[in-house]
Amino acid sequence: MHGMGCSRRGARHDSGSRWKKPEQGPMQNREDMSPQAPDMKATAQEETDNVVPSAPPLPDSAPGPTPSPRPKLVFHTQLAHGSPTGRIHGFTNVKELYAKIAEVFNISASEILFCTLNSHKVDMQKLLGGQIGLEDFIFAHVRGETKEVEVTKTEDALGLTITDNGAGYAFIKRIKEGSTIDRLKTVCVGDHIEAINDQSIVGCRHYEVAKMLKEQPRGIPFTLRLVGPKKAFDMIGQRTRAPKSSEGKMVSGKETLRLRSKGAATVQDVPSEFEERAIKKVDDLLESYMGIRDVELATTIVEAGKDKKNPDDFAEALDSVLGDFAFPDVFLFDVWGAIGDVKNGRV
Template identity: 60%
Template structure:
């Protein structure tokens, strides 16, 4: 059949293609007898060719805006920033409008924060930037009572407020608020440990102005926790997760109890030492120590990596090593670290 009315040209292209595919070897005449097994050389090459790799399954996740929206479908992201961009594209909004995400709940539940891992059946809720608030705070004690985390995409926010602390007695400031400015200095783009350090360095007795942005209020009270979707039984026990980070590639893996227990414990130590919560950082510390045989080698690994910038004290490094060695030996179990099980 002619191709766009150029039959002769089409034949020439086909003939040229065949000639190119056989270049480098003489062309057998039409009447030449085939090989004794009835198979031409070209047929053998084609049969021995490595079959093309099967395409990787496309992971698809459902999402909604936490204050209320239609359900969106997102896929094709490999890190945290790309995930936030996919959600923004889905709802035709600016990515800077997204403060953080929770899994399987529209509430500002800090135990359900989306961080380094997403279960393959998890439902994502995006919490959108809402009302800004400013309040003056006098640092009458050494500690403000804040635990700070971040979304991996440039926003640090309040994960926990210690009961009876300065910030607990401060009106307007609440869990889930993004810390946008301190004394007029923008903190957008800062990591949580940078914000924690800045707050810690404010002298005792000094009054400072803090500007926070709360998540948009929810109108999703009728939404319940997502259940398993039909056709997902091939996922097995449901422990498979998509591991993502602020940079690098995402990968599907099966969660190991030892790893998750160790990371939970390390996260608790980070919260006590620095007032921050970061599962990616805890995972990085675990990776630095999982193959080490003694605390000295672990301390050297810390000093020779980008973890050195945190300025961990020798005592704190020893505490971290204790958590890692306990986890590897099986002495660390979930019940003993349940208070640190943030699922972040």
């Protein structure tokens, strides 16, 4: 893995073409011109009954009906370890969502580690990503026990897959069976990685944390400070593990609220069968190449590539929305191939 943390700019090594971010023109503001009201002053006097006062001029065009606004989207929410039900609305990204939940339950937004949909359990199949079904019930998992674990690498990979909550917390999404981490029974799926060797990583993206863990040398112990989600009584003692299939699949509604890290949230149709399969393939490649799982990121990649005609156009489109990731060329071509395989029915 190379080129981490740097934006991709300049020439492509394999094609010689230069990548430029497409320039966006300024939005054109439309001014609604109200018709001038007719002069309502009466004439000084009318001399005869035969004079008919002229009618006021009609406006050039009658104003159209005002479009009815989309109904306010209201979602129900609870704290995963148990609470009354609250109602939230008016958020456009994950940070605002956490702030709304925190306001309802009178807690700090920094207490929220992640959210699941329609389940209070630490179930990574139900993890809230970039889309929420319009009828989904949101469960917020808050900070629980803090623990420190000493880890010694015996092989290159620890057996962890990392994701993040979109608000600065990276956490464990998958533990590979039989791996170094799997043998440390105090480490669980859903644990937030707060520090590595006393170095705080709060605010780091998941791919940065995965890179730090990969760079830890073999045979030399290091310390992970972890924060587990608070558990209800009936969940104590469970060590939840993420299944290997159907991760991130939408389970409700014909429309979803798509949350975006930049820009306003939008209501759109549930991903098509092609998009769902392509998103799953891209998410698998993210884990293989970068040690992360991120359905929102995979969805953005598929949206950037589904209508493109060649790899260069795809890479340019991807850089315009995800330039900070600086994906390796080999990853981009494998993703392009995976999207093509799904599109052409080969997968």
